Amino acid sequence: KLNVGVDTIQHGVEGLVYLLTESSKLMISEVDFQDSIHVLGFSDELNKSLLQLYLDNRKEIRSILGELAPRLPSYHSLEWRLDVQLASRSLRQQIKPTVTMKLHLNQSEDQSAQVLQTDPATLLHLIQQLEQALGEMKMNHCRRIVRNMK
Amino acid sequence: ILDDPDLKDIDPTVLKHCHAAAATCILEAGKQKADISAISTCLEDCKLDKERIEQFCTEYQGRELVTVVSCSIGRSPLHITDVSWRLEYQIKNNQLHKTYQPSYLVTLNVESSDSGSHPDVSFSCTMEQLQDLVGKLKDAAKSLERATQM
Numbered sequence: 001k002l003n004v005g006v007d008t009i010q011h012g013v014e015g016l017v018y019l020l021t022e023s024s025k026l027m028i029s030e031v032d033f034q035d036s037i038h039v040l041g042f043s044d045e046l047n048k049s050l051l052q053l054y055l056d057n058r059k060e061i062r063s064i065l066g067e068l069a070p071r072l073p074s075y076h077s078l079e080w081r082l083d084v085q086l087a088s089r090s091l092r093q094q095i096k097p098t099v100t101m102k103l104h105l106n107q108s109e110d111q112s113a114q115v116l117q118t119d120p121a122t123l124l125h126l127i128q129q130l131e132q133a134l135g136e137m138k139m140n141h142c143r144r145i146v147r148n149m150k
Numbered sequence: 151i152l153d154d155p156d157l158k159d160i161d162p163t164v165l166k167h168c169h170a171a172a173a174t175c176i177l178e179a180g181k182q183k184a185d186i187s188a189i190s191t192c193l194e195d196c197k198l199d200k201e202r203i204e205q206f207c208t209e210y211q212g213r214e215l216v217t218v219v220s221c222s223i224g225r226s227p228l229h230i231t232d233v234s235w236r237l238e239y240q241i242k243n244n245q246l247h248k249t250y251q252p253s254y255l256v257t258l259n260v261e262s263s264d265s266g267s268h269p270d271v272s273f274s275c276t277m278e279q280l281q282d283l284v285g286k287l288k289d290a291a292k293s294l295e296r297a298t299q300m
Binding site for chain 1: 180181182183217220221223224226227228229230231232233235237239241243244245246247248249250252254255256258260271272273274275277279280281282283284286287288289290291293294297298
C-alpha cells in the first residue's frame, strides 16, 4: 500500500522502536526529545507526531521494560493454619502447637507455593523482625535518600 | 557398657541383649507416658524382684531428655528458624533508568527434618506486600493467643 520496499519498512519500524525504547528507558524530557529528533531533519509535523507518540506510550513501554530486569521470586500471598500435634510414632500424648504456612511466590510468569512450618516463639520473632524492617522506611535516613534521589 | 570393668565377666552378647531390652523398655514406657505404678505392675508380672523394680523406676524418673528427643523425631515440612531482611532503593538497571523504587529482600532460614540443610527461601517484595505478610502473620499469632486461652 505504501509502495516502498520491505527492507525500508523494516528499517523504519526498527528505527522507531529504538527511538521510543531508548527515550522511554532514559525518561527524557519533551525538550530533550525534540532536540534529539530535530537532528534527523524531519518536517515539523512529523516531529510533533513523534513527540506525541513518545508521550502517549512512554508509561507502557517503561512498564514492559521493567519486566525485563533481573528479579528474585517475589511475594504473592501467604496462607496459614494453626495445628496442634497430639501424637507421633515416637511419642504419644503431646500438645505441640505449630503454625503451618503456604507461601505463594511469583517468578516471571510462574507461580510457586512453598509449605513451611514454624513454632509460636519463632512466629513472634518473625513478626518483630519484619515490623522493624517496615519501620526503616519511615526513618529519617531513608526519607532523606528518597527525597534527594528523584 | 562393653568397657565397664564390673561387667567384664559377662558374655558380651548377653550384655547387648540386656542393654537393648532396657532401652526398649524405657522408650516404650516413655512413648506411652506410663507412670511408675503401671511400670511396677508390668515388671512384677515379669517376675522381677522388688529391689530391681525400684532401681529401674528411679532411673526411669530421670527421662526428660529422652522425652525431648522423642518429641523432636518425626517428619514435618520445612521449619522456619529465623528471618533476615534487606531494604534497598533501586535507581536504575540496564533496561530502565530512573526507576526509584524501594524494595525489601526477605530470607527465611529453614531447617529440614530429613537431611541437615536446605537452601533458604528468599523473595523480594514491596512495602505494601511486606505489610500484607506481616498482617497475616499477626492474624496467626492472635489466633494462637485465643486458642491458648480456651
